[in-house]
Amino acid sequence: MPEFTVTDKDAGLTAEKFLQESIPAAPVGYLRQLFKKGKVKSRGGNIAANDCLPTGTKISVPESARILELMSAPQRSAPKIDILYESREILIVNKPAGLAIHNSKGHERDNLTTRVAEFLLDRGDKFRAAPVQRLDLETSGPVLFGKGKKSCSELGKLFMQGEVVKTYLALVHGKLLGRGDLQTDIPAKGKLKTARTSYQTLVSNDNASLLELQLHTGRQHQIRRQFADAGHPLYGDRRYKGPCSRQLQRLFLHCRSLTFVDPFSRKRITVNCSLPRDLTRFLPQMGINQ
DSSP: OOEEOTTTTTTTOHHHHHHHHSSSTHHHHHHHHHHHHHOOTTTEEEOOOTTOOOOOOEEEOOHHHHHHHHHHHOOOOOOOOEEEOOOSEEEEEETTTOOOOOOOOTTTTOOHEEEEHHHHHHOOOOOOOEEEEEOOOBBBEEEEEEEEEEHHHHHHHHTTTOOOOOEEEEEEEEESSSEEEEEEEEEEEEEEEEEEEEEEEEEESSEEEEEEEESSSTTTTTHHHHHHHOOOOTOOTTTTTTOTTTOOOOEOOOOOEEEEEEEETTEEEEEEEEOOHHHHHHHGGGOOOO
16 A cells, blocks of 8 residues: 655644645646545545544555555646636636546546646645636637635626627638628437527628637537528538538637626626637638638
């Protein structure tokens, strides 16, 4: 059974922080599961993740294949995250396309929540941050995290009450002009629920239209499904039969900005997120110039 001893240098660290430094290759989420399941022990008894450790404390973990693999793995640096905005209660980071927000099947070891947790732990922050907003796997853009339970609760209320303005950019197939409003019923959790999306065309030609979108509801795949049903599927959207090109390896959907009133400072916050390079490079190929 692997055992680690707290030295003078490590004295005062929490058990979680100490194990993270002792097994640097171990994901934060994995270590927290060990604590939660009572598998981290000291002197034969369980130890909690937030317990502060005095010099000489001996901590043991199960001798599993996974633990041995992590102990022998080369030390890794904390994952880099692109911070768009930060205050005492709020953290907003840029999510790249293809990265899941939560721990889910196929994304257990690497997801945005884990990256944020490891970044904060490496920085020495003691609070936990959780996402209060969703973006599809293939969509890029800002994701709002609350620092601690109170912040998550207050920020969650803003989304539930529709007080967060979310603006997207999408490239759809075909010519679409002017402004419009799509309001349709789409499947959501086994029921038909009303979805509403407003759009404004920024640039258009016979092959493609670059749209600025505003969501008024938050149904899963709302934008993708509504525009596909309207005969204008998004470029790169294989699921809803959008046109796919070798020059575009992802869905052309990006969250451009979030606007809301900070429930703590009462200041109006607008966070902008530029269109990623892969999408910017694809536009001229479709005859679209911003």
